Amino acid sequence: MFESAELGHKIDKATYDAEVPKLREALLDAQFELAQKAKFPVIILIGGVDGSGRGDTVNLLNEWMDPRHVQTHGMGDPSDEELDRPMMWRFWRELPPKGKIGLFLGSWYTWPILNRVHGVTKVAELEQSMERARRLEKMLTDEGALIIKFWLHLSKEKQEARLTLLEENPKTRWRVTKRDWEHFRLYDKFRTVHENVIRHTNTAEAPWIIVEGAEARYRSLTVGKVILEAMRKRLQEEKVVKRHNEPHAIPLLPSIDKLHILNSLDLTQTIEKKTFEDKLEKYQGKLALLTRHPRFKNITVIVVFEGNDAAGKGGAIRRITSAVEARHYQVVPIAAPTEEERAQPYLWRFWRQIPRKGRLTIFDRSWYGRVLVERVEGFCSQADWMRAYHEINDFEAQLARHNIVVVKFWLTISKDEQLRRFEERVSRH
Amino acid sequence: MFESAELGHKIDKATYDAEVPKLREALLDAQFELAQKAKFPVIILIGGVDGSGRGDTVNLLNEWMDPRHVQTHGMGDPSDEELDRPMMWRFWRELPPKGKIGLFLGSWYTWPILNRVHGVTKVAELEQSMERARRLEKMLTDEGALIIKFWLHLSKEKQEARLTLLEENPKTRWRVTKRDWEHFRLYDKFRTVHENVIRHTNTAEAPWIIVEGAEARYRSLTVGKVILEAMRKRLQEEKVVKRHNEPHAIPLLPSIDKLHILNSLDLTQTIEKKTFEDKLEKYQGKLALLTRHPRFKNITVIVVFEGNDAAGKGGAIRRITSAVEARHYQVVPIAAPTEEERAQPYLWRFWRQIPRKGRLTIFDRSWYGRVLVERVEGFCSQADWMRAYHEINDFEAQLARHNIVVVKFWLTISKDEQLRRFEERVSRH
Numbered sequence: 001m002f003e004s005a006e007l008g009h010k011i012d013k014a015t016y017d018a019e020v021p022k023l024r025e026a027l028l029d030a031q032f033e034l035a036q037k038a039k040f041p042v043i044i045l046i047g048g049v050d051g052s053g054r055g056d057t058v059n060l061l062n063e064w065m066d067p068r069h070v071q072t073h074g075m076g077d078p079s080d081e082e083l084d085r086p087m088m089w090r091f092w093r094e095l096p097p098k099g100k101i102g103l104f105l106g107s108w109y110t111w112p113i114l115n116r117v118h119g120v121t122k123v124a125e126l127e128q129s130m131e132r133a134r135r136l137e138k139m140l141t142d143e144g145a146l147i148i149k150f151w152l153h154l155s156k157e158k159q160e161a162r163l164t165l166l167e168e169n170p171k172t173r174w175r176v177t178k179r180d181w182e183h184f185r186l187y188d189k190f191r192t193v194h195e196n197v198i199r200h201t202n203t204a205e206a207p208w209i210i211v212e213g214a215e216a217r218y219r220s221l222t223v224g225k226v227i228l229e230a231m232r233k234r235l236q237e238e239k240v241v242k243r244h245n246e247p248h249a250i251p252l253l254p255s256i257d258k259l260h261i262l263n264s265l266d267l268t269q270t271i272e273k274k275t276f277e278d279k280l281e282k283y284q285g286k287l288a289l290l291t292r293h294p295r296f297k298n299i300t301v302i303v304v305f306e307g308n309d310a311a312g313k314g315g316a317i318r319r320i321t322s323a324v325e326a327r328h329y330q331v332v333p334i335a336a337p338t339e340e341e342r343a344q345p346y347l348w349r350f351w352r353q354i355p356r357k358g359r360l361t362i363f364d365r366s367w368y369g370r371v372l373v374e375r376v377e378g379f380c381s382q383a384d385w386m387r388a389y390h391e392i393n394d395f396e397a398q399l400a401r402h403n404i405v406v407v408k409f410w411l412t413i414s415k416d417e418q419l420r421r422f423e424e425r426v427s428r429h
Numbered sequence: 430m431f432e433s434a435e436l437g438h439k440i441d442k443a444t445y446d447a448e449v450p451k452l453r454e455a456l457l458d459a460q461f462e463l464a465q466k467a468k469f470p471v472i473i474l475i476g477g478v479d480g481s482g483r484g485d486t487v488n489l490l491n492e493w494m495d496p497r498h499v500q501t502h503g504m505g506d507p508s509d510e511e512l513d514r515p516m517m518w519r520f521w522r523e524l525p526p527k528g529k530i531g532l533f534l535g536s537w538y539t540w541p542i543l544n545r546v547h548g549v550t551k552v553a554e555l556e557q558s559m560e561r562a563r564r565l566e567k568m569l570t571d572e573g574a575l576i577i578k579f580w581l582h583l584s585k586e587k588q589e590a591r592l593t594l595l596e597e598n599p600k601t602r603w604r605v606t607k608r609d610w611e612h613f614r615l616y617d618k619f620r621t622v623h624e625n626v627i628r629h630t631n632t633a634e635a636p637w638i639i640v641e642g643a644e645a646r647y648r649s650l651t652v653g654k655v656i657l658e659a660m661r662k663r664l665q666e667e668k669v670v671k672r673h674n675e676p677h678a679i680p681l682l683p684s685i686d687k688l689h690i691l692n693s694l695d696l697t698q699t700i701e702k703k704t705f706e707d708k709l710e711k712y713q714g715k716l717a718l719l720t721r722h723p724r725f726k727n728i729t730v731i732v733v734f735e736g737n738d739a740a741g742k743g744g745a746i747r748r749i750t751s752a753v754e755a756r757h758y759q760v761v762p763i764a765a766p767t768e769e770e771r772a773q774p775y776l777w778r779f780w781r782q783i784p785r786k787g788r789l790t791i792f793d794r795s796w797y798g799r800v801l802v803e804r805v806e807g808f809c810s811q812a813d814w815m816r817a818y819h820e821i822n823d824f825e826a827q828l829a830r831h832n833i834v835v836v837k838f839w840l841t842i843s844k845d846e847q848l849r850r851f852e853e854r855v856s857r858h
Contacts (some may be wrong), residue, residue: 055754062755067747068793074756080509105756174721292603318496325484326491327503327534339768364497 001195005153005212009222016217023224024064030231031101035069038099038343040144042231045107046223048152049190050180051162052213057152058103060220061227071096075106084300084356086402087111088136092351097343098144108133109197116193117186126193130200132394139391141205142384143345146234149206150223151198152213156187162214267414284323291324291360300404301360306368307411310421316411317362324360334365346370346388347395354399366408367392430624434582434641438651445646452653453493459660460530464498467528467772469573471660474536475652477581478619479609480591481642486581487532489649490656500525504535513729513785515831516540517565521780526772527573537562538626545622546615555622559629561823568820570634571813572774575663578635579652580627581642585616591643696843713752720753720789729833730789735797736840739850745840746791753789763794775799775817776824783828795837796821 011019034042044061046054062070073094082090088108096102112129115121121129137147154162163180166172183190202208211222271279290296303320305313321329332353341349347367355361370388374380399406413421440448463471473490475483491499502523511519517537525531541558544550550558566576583591592609595601612619631637640651700708719725732749734742750758761782770778776796784790799817803809828835842850 055756058755059751063747063751066743067750067755067758067760068743068762070755071759072755103755314495314497318492321496322488322492326487326496326499326501326532327484329496330500331496333497 009218011217041096042101052152137206147206287323297358304408311411329360438647440646470525471530481581566635576635716752726787733837740840758789
């Protein structure tokens, strides 16, 4: 797989010096157009082996472009706030909004690769991580993001030569760490894992660009030109015609026997006032004890309420919150997204509300809005709400994998009962 | 000072039961009006001695009001991301936006009080903290926030009785910690510090409401009623007439001899191209070494660029960034505030950009916009931009006190030179 990046690619200085000024100007123009229109974000991952010039490339891109509209993220060790959340949370919080470029040195590939090479995980787990990466990238590109993934490669010989060279020069010696040499000794292992990862995540919407990293001029010019062409193409598409991302729509028929879960419910069920009060007290007491348990400090709880208007979400939420210490919960009412939220993928506004451990977050309406109100009111296209079903599954799977307790309620009432409650509300005012 | 909160205030059950439903309804109405208009945020601090019912009060307020528009913050130990920034950062990030209520159990008073009682700081330092708290609250109220500060008090006897009672009941035993008894033994010391703090921070715009905490009904009803009245009054004011917060404006005369710093500068200075290139290389090299120094991990650098349009801010910024690893800096261009930023005090959008340690943040235009473009274009009132001068000083003092390196540049060019550059830009496109 890496053969084409071991050919000894080179660009001579004269060519480079002639090309760079044109490239810079074109990049600045593309960046300016991107910022003006703010129709999509650009997410650039710079992966690769140690010594392949990842840092230099990122520095150079910042120099060539307008750094005011580029956000560079090293993504080193996670903070304690990040460790409290699912792994992807730290990437969600750094996603560039529409019109900006995000450059990621560490990415959702970094830790799965390291864990596999060091034997912390098995191949199956690595492949699961890759499946998740693929789905994340699919979602981001469906939301309009332009993703460009670079893999800077060095042959074993070139890596050794590069590290030695850096170490011999007193000015660059600081850049070679013990870990770089450790990684060099694991070169073959890394190579196998890298090949596996690239093969599994080389998708149509977010392909890997493998670049030989040994020679700086070739590497820099290649990366710069790919970014330029990718941006130009997308800006051009936006100009000519709205991207055609409607799938071949499968007609959605209502169940042919008219039976579905909601109309099969018995909506006449009641509970005695006395029984209700006794049980409420009993379960509120249990909830109070559980959220005060010392081990609650290590648990995150997410509760979702959906249902018809006037179905009683507010009342149900208050019965939970009155049993829990106020500093341990937050209620997030979902209304229209803010301007900053509209500049991000649909799920961003929910990711930003994922709490730290030891807290309970209650969503009054939720990410299901996409397949409910937004679908019904026509706020998003059929393609958008159809893909939301599996995006939501992916999102919730990430929460569950992080051992977050996710509880979802659907409160339903009949049409007549809803009308009755609406009229009651009106008469009360 | 606490005498009136040691009288044994009590409300009988019948009165309480009659009052609460009316109070709840009125609070919900006020909260609804607040959310609808979203003209100002409500910041409620619940301070007081241990065992005085702070937690219970906060829980009850959440029960009485609509928890979807209340944000409760325990403010326990700071996270590592918070420790990397000035102390106030963690409060800024939790400030409620306009239309919402923020309930703070821990506040900017908590740590200064504890540090003083435990002898970590001297009286002078406590008083400096209080001065800062006063200025913060002044700024928040000037920005329109409604601040309500409660102090729940218990006499020494009542505190002992309360802690004993809680400990005897198996259901509430968990609430009494070792630290509570330690604090009880320090009661007199705490009382002296509390009196000092309250006296110094009992201002017209954010006075302390001292409430006897011993009896729950009295305490709850008092707190609830004060909040209701304070909210009603502010909502009413907003209705009748815009708050008159223009100070007696002192006429701002230009210097009578027409001499000021900008027109006294020699704008004809030049530098030889060769000298420039040599020096640029030398200083970029120094900067590169410094930001790669192991101790840079513990340093935060904030660089601000202001000046005329076309004065060369962009070029100057690029000369800095090209010497620094891209993952160590970010450039923040200041344009029009977003919707979320407009729902917060003016300085909030800058506070949110304060980086962690080991990073350099460059502001391309800054908080000085208030006294520059916003003043000149008339985007804010004279009162607003006049108070910005000392608010900015307070803000920068907090950065400096946290050992953040703050460097500010003003780039100036003559009117003729500016025109020339504008024309040059036009002709280039």
